[in-house]
Amino acid sequence: xxxxxxxxxxxxxxxxxxxxxxxxxxxxxxxxxxxxxxxxxxxxxxxxxxxxxxxxxxxxxxxxxxxxxxxxxxxxxxxxxxxxxxxxxxxxxxxxxxxxxxxxxxxxxxxxxxxxxxxxxxxxxxxxxxxxxxxxxxxxxxxxxxxxxxxxxxxxxxxxxxxxxxxxxxxxxxxxxxxxxxxxxxxxxxxxxxxxxxxxxxxxxxxxxxxxxxxxxxxxxxxxxxxxxxxxxxxxxxxxxxxxxxxxxxxxxxxxxxxxxx
Amino acid sequence: xxxxxxxxxxxxxxxxxxxxxxxxxxxxxxxxxxxxxxxxxxxxxxxxxxxxxxxxxxxxxxxxxxxxxxxxxxxxxxxxxxxxxxxxxxxxxxxxxxxxxxxxxxxxxxxxxxxxxxxxxxxxxxxxxxxxxxxxxxxxxxxxxxxxxxxxxxxxxxxxxxxxxxxxxxxxxxxxxxxxxxxxxxxxxxxxxxxxxxxxxxxxxxxxxxxxxxxxxxxxxxxxxxxxxxxxxxxxxxxxxxxxxxxxxxxxxxxxxxxxxx
Numbered sequence: 001x002x003x004x005x006x007x008x009x010x011x012x013x014x015x016x017x018x019x020x021x022x023x024x025x026x027x028x029x030x031x032x033x034x035x036x037x038x039x040x041x042x043x044x045x046x047x048x049x050x051x052x053x054x055x056x057x058x059x060x061x062x063x064x065x066x067x068x069x070x071x072x073x074x075x076x077x078x079x080x081x082x083x084x085x086x087x088x089x090x091x092x093x094x095x096x097x098x099x100x101x102x103x104x105x106x107x108x109x110x111x112x113x114x115x116x117x118x119x120x121x122x123x124x125x126x127x128x129x130x131x132x133x134x135x136x137x138x139x140x141x142x143x144x145x146x147x148x149x150x151x152x153x154x155x156x157x158x159x160x161x162x163x164x165x166x167x168x169x170x171x172x173x174x175x176x177x178x179x180x181x182x183x184x185x186x187x188x189x190x191x192x193x194x195x196x197x198x199x200x201x202x203x204x205x206x207x208x209x210x211x212x213x214x215x216x217x218x219x220x221x222x223x224x225x226x227x228x229x230x231x232x233x234x235x236x237x238x239x240x241x242x243x244x245x246x247x248x249x250x251x252x253x254x255x256x257x258x259x260x261x262x
Numbered sequence: 263x264x265x266x267x268x269x270x271x272x273x274x275x276x277x278x279x280x281x282x283x284x285x286x287x288x289x290x291x292x293x294x295x296x297x298x299x300x301x302x303x304x305x306x307x308x309x310x311x312x313x314x315x316x317x318x319x320x321x322x323x324x325x326x327x328x329x330x331x332x333x334x335x336x337x338x339x340x341x342x343x344x345x346x347x348x349x350x351x352x353x354x355x356x357x358x359x360x361x362x363x364x365x366x367x368x369x370x371x372x373x374x375x376x377x378x379x380x381x382x383x384x385x386x387x388x389x390x391x392x393x394x395x396x397x398x399x400x401x402x403x404x405x406x407x408x409x410x411x412x413x414x415x416x417x418x419x420x421x422x423x424x425x426x427x428x429x430x431x432x433x434x435x436x437x438x439x440x441x442x443x444x445x446x447x448x449x450x451x452x453x454x455x456x457x458x459x460x461x462x463x464x465x466x467x468x469x470x471x472x473x474x475x476x477x478x479x480x481x482x483x484x485x486x487x488x489x490x491x492x493x494x495x496x497x498x499x500x501x502x503x504x505x506x507x508x509x510x511x512x513x514x515x516x517x518x519x520x521x522x523x524x
Binding site (some may be wrong): 013015017018024028030031032033034035052114116117118119120122123125126127128129130131135136138139140142143145146147149150151152153154156157158159160161162164165204215219222228229230231232238 | 275277280287290291292293294295296299376378379380381382384385386387388389390391392397398401402403404405407408409410412413414415416418419420422424425441449450469477479482483484485490491492493494
């Protein structure tokens with residue numbers, strides 16, 4: 001780096017709510033007021049999707065007036081690397097998204113739900129900020145992963161988030177068994193997510209593949225009406241799921257699946 | 263289970279702030295108002311430590327009046343199992359702590375910072391609630407682990423939290439190298455925590471043990487004044503830490519250490 005002085009603009013990681021797909025609750029009930037005030041003061045945004053971000057900013061405006069009208073803000077979407085394509089986003093792209101921060105103005109980073117860059121895009125931009133000497137500020141907000149972990153009653157002193165499991169059945173089942181072995185060896189809770197419409201299929205597959213005594217939990221729509229968490233041994237899940245349509249979660253709310261082999 | 267009807271009392275997981283050891287900020291700026299209101303209405307508590315819990319409830323009372331005076335609440339501490347002792351807390355202990363919920367009244371669970379049962383005690387109580395059919399409700403709040411992960415710019419699509427590393431040097435260094443290999447193989451960010459007064463010693467050890475190109479981050483006191491996050495390759499850390507006293511974090515604020523081998 002050749003910059004002599006550190007840029008004075010910051011990259012501000014703004015938490016979104018967790019009510020994606022659920023009935024929206026008043027925003028000031030869901031996020032700390034310090035985070036809302038800080039978000040309302042930002043003029044430059046990099047976001048997962050512009051549509052969701054505009055909806056979020058309108059909700060913020062209803063609670064704490066935005067520093068300028070939405071139309072006058074800069075709002076840019078994160079580049080999408082195709083999944084598994086191995087494509088790298090070039091340094092110039094990140095630098096251009098961070099241009100306001102390099103010029104001294106704060107930039108907000110927002111994803112469609114929860115924390116940016118956690119089970120969501122944004123890490124590339126945060127990494128670029130660190131490389132360019134842009135200070136990274138994080139506002140307090142919830143992540144569905146740690147909330148699900150707390151609600152599951154499984155081991156919160158050691159856990160791993162795997163993202164999505166492979167889609168092909170044989171590959172998926174092999175990975176589930178591998179992660180169950182690791183869970184038993186290291187007493188490590190395993191967490192995965194799935195696209196909501198496949199929630200029930202995944203729960204069925206986990207109940208089939210895991211050992212009857214392994215504890216398996218699903219947490220869905222946490223912090224929203226209609227959300228919940230069920231946690232019980234696999235043997236109990238098998239009895240419960242023996243008829244179709246018995247899964248406790250819906251196919252529209254995002255869910256987190258967790259297991260621990262003792 | 264022989265219960266025919268499900269208990270109507272719930273176990274409510276209440277997030278604490280992340281300002282343990284930092285200058286306290288106004289509570290209503292740090293936690294969502296829905297969580298504060300729900301917490302203010304609870305009469306029965308199970309907590310990590312009574313002293314911290316009383317301080318928290320006094321702060322809540324300053325924002326949203328408590329449903330009854332603190333002295334008239336029941337406030338019980340979680341049982342402490344000695345570390346590594348293998349002791350199990352008996353089912354009767356959990357059942358007694360959950361007695362109000364079994365009798366139809368909500369019970370709050372609170373730890374000294376952040377989310378209960380995530381890098382903090384409480385999972386045993388939550389597991390017992392699931393076994394006894396007590397519904398578990400989680401209020402939206404931040405965890406220092408996912409906030410640190412977001413702030414680090416490291417991979418947030420796949421990560422593992424290891425808790426504390428072993429204290430003996432040789433054992434610790436071996437575990438660090440093992441977790442670095444896993445990080446490289448699975449593109450999995452590794453997270454650990456340490457007792458604050460050992461923060462600098464751990465950062466020095468990680469900078470010595472990890473590969474020069476591995477990215478290493480430390481996030482300390484997030485969401486508090488004086489908090490921050492630094493993330494850079496190990497080679498850069500080695501240069502920075504070549505003189506003592508150069509570590510960016512303090513020895514009083516809780517810190518999270520993260521690394522990713524690409």
